[in-house]
Amino acid sequence: MRNRLSNRVLIVLVVGFVLVLAGLVGLLRPVERVIGVVTTPVARVFRISGTGTGSFFSFFSQIKNLNQENISLSNEVNQLKLQLAADAQMRAEDEILKQQLGFTQASTQVTIPAQVIAFQPDNFRAFITINRGKRDGLTDGMAVLSGGYFIGTLTEVSDDSAKVFLTIDPDFRVAVMDQNTQATGLVHGEIGQGMSLEEVPQDQTIKPGDTLVTSGLGGDEPKGLVIGQIETINHQDNAIFQTAQVVANVNLDQLDLVFVVTHS
């Protein structure tokens, strides 16, 4: 009996080793497909329960801040309305100029909504799993948006699901441009769930509050997707490049619905 049990342990270890090896070389795609089909609906239920539970508890913790937050948001809405009016005026003038110069119309973005069904099972990497895949026309490298912000790119797209490589992951990199000053640089995620802007030449200007957008260089992401705003700048005279902290007004820990850019 002792030998039978030891053989069992050995068999389990060998099976585990073979599974990992097969997964690394990509032989488990059919298995992943089956597991995805079976587990995706249940994972969605668990995720919705988690979101609901979090909302319930956060309501009580935020009650005392509601009034102040309400005042702050009302002021922000008023400012945004003024800005929208000014932007509408500028857009109208821009259209007139384009027509006069004979510019062709730029194509519009086509997006597909997707629900988040699972998150990365640790606290230092940043990936999510969504419930759309190849059957919905998705492919690796497509940009993903949430709340209007670029939050990552697709990776490991299977038939019914896909993973999103988030911008706050320490290994994520994207070429960006300052929308206000046209300065170029590279945004990458940081350990600890933030983003930083790097490789901005010293002779280019960046300011706190500037909006960063994808520059479309060196990647599959369309140009012009908003990533975030510059928060603080780390300026050192003897350094070759400037660096800065970047913040996005979307909580990447609480993602629920995202949009995949299929055409732009």
Added chain:
Amino acid sequence: MNGIKLILITLVAVWLEVSFFGALRPFGIIPNVFLVIILEAAAILPRSSDALAMAVGGGFLLDLSSGVDFGLRTGFFTFLTLLVTLMRRTGADFSRISMRLTAVMSGTILYNLAVLSTLALSHSTIPVGLVAEKIIIEIVENIILAVVLHYPIRKLIENQHPNIPVIPRVE
């Protein structure tokens, strides 16, 4: 029927970790539900191959959910289960709460070190303070889960093999 129970426990643990707590994130940290449950299973189950099968199956599912480092979780939880089995063979008494909570704390630290080790290769600086803060919060959450889940898990998986006497030392 008993094997089905273990499979269901493994599946629920994985779903709780990647979907429920992934969305809930108490204090911004996802607790490691599967770690707590696999340690409990490794400490209670009389047949170590059962705990090992849970570790391999659950680790594999967690690797499928992860976007990077395929095989890390399967390897880690298999190693952890073998370690607990070895400790039981040498007389470690996991019926004591201090022993179980120490195992949860150590397992949490080791798991996070394993994840960070893959980042250390490509990142020259790691913010030690921030990392320590996250790990400490996760340790507290895992300990709370271990206390809360101990009795339900024990009731579910003890007497897994009624014909095999439950003895401290295993094969």
